[in-house]
Amino acid sequence: MANTISGDADFIKGINNSLFTGVVHSTFNRTFNIKCFENEDLYTIACSKLDNGPNTLIIDVDNMKPLEIEVNDPVRVEKNLLYIGEKLTISSDKAYKWESILPTYPSNVVILKRNLMKMKEYINIHGVGGGIKKNVIPQSPFEAEVSNMLEKRTLLLLNELLNNRISSALPHAVSLVGLGPGLTPSGDDFLTGLFTIINMKNSPFYLYRSFCRDILMKAKTLTNDISYMTLKKASIGKVRESIISLVNSLLIENDEDLILSLNKLLNIGSTSGTDIALGIVFGMEANIRAGGKVC
Amino acid sequence: MLVQALIKPNTYFDSVSLMSLSTKANQIEEVDQAIIAMGTEMNKEVMKNVGLLTPEVEGAGASDLIIVVKAATDELCEIAFKKINDLFTKKNSGKKGKNDLKYSTISSAAVSNPEANLAIIAVNGAYAAREAKKALENDLHVMIFSDNVSIEDEIELKKLAHEKGLFMMGPDCGTAIIGNTALCFANAVRKGNIGIVGASGTGSQEVSVRIHEFGYGISQLIGTGGRDLKEEVGGIMMLDGIQALEDDEETKVIVVVSKPPASSVEEKVLAKIKTCKKPVVVWFVGGNEEKITEAGAHFAKMSKEAALKAVLLAGADESKLNKRALNIPLIEEVRTKLTPEQKYVRGLFSGGTLADEAMHAAMEKFDNVYSNIQRNPEYRLKDRYTSQEHTFIDFGDDEYTQGKPHPMIDPSTRLERFIQEAKDPSVGVIVMDFVIGYGAHEDPVGAFLPAIIEAKQQAEQEGRHLEVIGYVLGTDLDPQNYEEQINKLLAADVTHASSMQNAGLLAREFVVKGE
Secondary structure, eight states: EOOOOOEEHHHHHHHHHTOOOEEEEOOSSSSEEEETTTTTTEEEEETTTOOOOOTTTESSSSSSSSGGGGGEEEEETTTTTETTTTTTTEOOTEEEEEEOOOOOOOOOOHHHHHHHHHHHHHHHHHHHOOSOOOOOOOHHHHHHHHHHHHHHHHHHHHHHTTTOOOOHHHHHHHHHTOOSSSOOOOHHHHHHHHHHHHHHOOTTTGTTHHHHHHHHHHHHHHHHHHHHHHHHHHHOOOHHHEEEEEHHHTSSOHHHHHHHHHHHHHTTTTTHHHHHHHHHHHHHHHHHHHHHHHH | EEEEEEEEEEEEOOOOHEEEEEHHHHTTTTHHHHEEEOOHHHHOOOHHTTOOOHHHHHHTTTTTEEEEEEEEEHHHHHHHHHHHHHHHHHHHOOOOOOGOOOSSSHHHHHHHHHOEEEEEOOHHHHHHHHHHHHHHHHOOEEEEOOOOOOOOHHHHHHHHHHHHOOOOSSSSOOEETTEEEEEEBBBBOOEEEEEEEEEEEEHHHHHHHHHHTTOOEEEEEEEEOOOTTTTTTHHHEEEEEEHHHHHHHOOEEEEEEESOOHHHHHHHHHHHHHSSOOOOEEEETTHHHHHHHTTOOOOOOSSHHHHHHHHTTOOOOOOOOOOOOOOHHHHHHHHHHHHHOEEEEEEEEESSSHHHHHHHHHHHTTTTEEEOOSGGGBBBSTTTTTSSSSEETTTSSHHHHTOOOOOTTOOOOHHHHHHOOOOOOOOEEEEEEEEBTTTTSOOHHHHHHHHHHHHHHHHHHOOOEEEEEEEOOOTTSSSSOOHHHHHHHHTOOOOOESHHHHHHHHHHHHTTTOO
């Protein structure tokens, strides 16, 4: 039996109401994903060192590998316990219920501007190249081409957004979905960061949240299930804890806090953390530059 | 070349594993190019753009993993797929070695590795002092790679280390070799009986590779950080370093490397050397011979000279050493190729002390030597983007690295400047270092090669000869291929200098007129 340390409040609610059946979709060393039959969504069971996220339970296990969980293992709920075949039983009785809540966009952007500048400098030095951040010397023509396409398409997207041409921004945003070699392609990670900022209440682009939904409608066949699920949640402002921490840090004047939050995000995946961070920068800069014009 | 693809349906690897597999796949001998990526529509578009789209790739879905290999023959593609498959198998069954362990705090790392005795701190400068203090409190020697640590923190940390009998190398310490293990930016050199204490990273690297080339080796290379010999810090680490090497049984000769210290610190260091029971060679770039010899030390004006004196003191037979004398006929030949207008040297360096050494060589012959690291404010570059007469630039200086990696990793800023200088008709010689070794760029010469070839051709078309001198700081044991780096320079008609000392001297001699 494993205990849930903390988890997405809605996921725990689903388990407690016995509204959950499914099958293991994919496995990794520190996580595995479940495909839920009731709503077709993916849910994640993650090891203790990982951060909270939408549809995620963090359990008191250091590594999933010894559990030998395999794709297609059946998943069911009985008496508030989540069963992964006969291999693992997860209790959520004492779990801390976590909710993904984004802060409100500030009315005064002086601190935000300052922090964004610091964040960009830090990413320039410490961010991982090969995705949205270009490597000076690409490792292959494939990487060079991916970086060029990402650069061109993000610039086109920004240009349309700043000119308040939301409908013509849409194809540029869609052209980023699935672009990049990784499990969560760089384009998707970037959009996750952008969606996060668009979903901040009172932000100039908040009124255009439907933009995220429109992209999502096109994204279903353009990327893999796991990345799609992240985008789906991000499109309604539901993102993992490390992203929320960084957005919170951007709004206060505390360099140490900012760098710690940023480091935590940059450590995600290969280029994923950097790509998400640059999506956040992009979204914040678009908001600042749009100012009161868009709303 | 043939392109073949393999599709693994509904296969997921986390991003880190996928990128790592991709990098390893591209290192397979038979492979010209390999791509491992999820089969999204956008990735297919990329593959089409780079000419790697196959019918199999076209048919892949967004949740499928695609492996594309470009190789010379069907057979080589097959071998490559087999090797890539092995990589996947290893990935799935591989047990993580001790080197893969990660710790969230220094204390947890120290507890889990009781045999460890040194911590390298490479976090943002704002937090480096705090982490270093934790390490010292855990009785670990410390090397702070980070810069932007306050001098007050440096003094406090060094005093604490001194009290506890520990090393506190840094901050901004990029080079050390401890127990024959190269740390941060350092070269793979033979183990031997010469110890180095260096307040200058590339200066220490240069001396260590010259010693290696002369057939000798290094016992320890202790970095102090560039500010150690400033008045405020008082050379705490330099003094402790000399003492440690004096106490070290394996060390027979000590070499001290630094830019000129503050005079009060110089006095302390020389007083320490005076009492040292082992022979000490001192190379203070631009240093005072009289004071050094008075202290009983062996004075070296330049880096190769320092290494040479050290190996002789360690017992080398001078008659058997190849000292690589300057090529006088080559000097004459280049002088005749340069037009009277081509009067100036432009030195573009990734290593600070390398720039300093070349600059000092030029200053012995010319007055009009400008630099971003000139001590005389009159000859400091007014605008860092514009050279004046003879100009020597350290691209590792803070003003050039704001928001960018060090030029030993990222050549872009220096490369742009090379293109700019090559177009200047008053320039006769461009001299550059190419640092290899641990932490350095995997192919620094290769990164410059197209620009060098084009610049030389362009100059030729304009009726002038552009002389480029390249110096590869490295050894035959370094992870990069040292010989290959030199061969690349030679293939591009670049003059290869065998040491930084020779590079500096050749550069200045090439542009001398009317001697």
